[in-house]
Amino acid sequence: MDDRTFRNAMGKFATGVTVITTSQNGEVRGMTANAFMSVSLDPKLVLISVGEKAKMNEMIKETGKFTVNILSEDQKEMSMLFAGQLKEDRKVDFDWIDGHPILPNSLASILCDVYDAHIAGDHTLYIGKVTNIHMNDGDPLLFFEGKYRNIANPSNVG
Numbered sequence: 001m002d003d004r005t006f007r008n009a010m011g012k013f014a015t016g017v018t019v020i021t022t023s024q025n026g027e028v029r030g031m032t033a034n035a036f037m038s039v040s041l042d043p044k045l046v047l048i049s050v051g052e053k054a055k056m057n058e059m060i061k062e063t064g065k066f067t068v069n070i071l072s073e074d075q076k077e078m079s080m081l082f083a084g085q086l087k088e089d090r091k092v093d094f095d096w097i098d099g100h101p102i103l104p105n106s107l108a109s110i111l112c113d114v115y116d117a118h119i120a121g122d123h124t125l126y127i128g129k130v131t132n133i134h135m136n137d138g139d140p141l142l143f144f145e146g147k148y149r150n151i152a153n154p155s156n157v158g
Ligand code: FAD
Pocket: 017, 028, 029, 030, 031, 032, 033, 034, 035, 036, 049, 050, 051, 053, 054, 055, 056, 057, 079, 081, 082, 083, 084, 085, 090, 091, 092, 143
């Protein structure tokens, strides 16, 4: 099977969009990710899947911490920025909770300590133990068939 067929099929699964953040020695990094799920209530665990070549992978290995910021429909540019899809660099001001950088105005920021990690093919699955949560009201940014969408106008693509 070719890669395009696999990606097209996975793209049929509509998701929200997150930006994973972590920091080391005062440097903050962000990476757009839609491979995110809730895993367990007791203890409270979530999962992300990070490509082996992503700089974020090395950084999470070293810091042992990450935050999952669930994006609102107003944060498409943040998704593009942290996926390397914007031509220009942007300065982003992060907020801080418990020493974790969080992306302001996200629908939810889920602070995690790495609980377990599994290499799976060309990605690493990080299971995070949730240590704190910050939430805001709003509607989500969606990703379906490789395009951004929103709930109010699902046919709006970008
Ligand atoms: P880089 O490529 O170095 O960083 C990404 C971009 O973020 C760069 O342009 C960088 O300049 C910018 N950036 C980082 N930190 C800052 C900062 N502090 N201030 C300003 N700009 C900053 N990949 C996965 O592994 N797993 C997924 O689940 C996943 N889901 C995705 C979902 C969507 C909708 C999209 C569009 C992409 C997804 N990707 C996913 C791909 C991933 O976002 C890109 O491959 C990403 O560029 C890899 O990040 P990196 O850690 O190598 O960092």
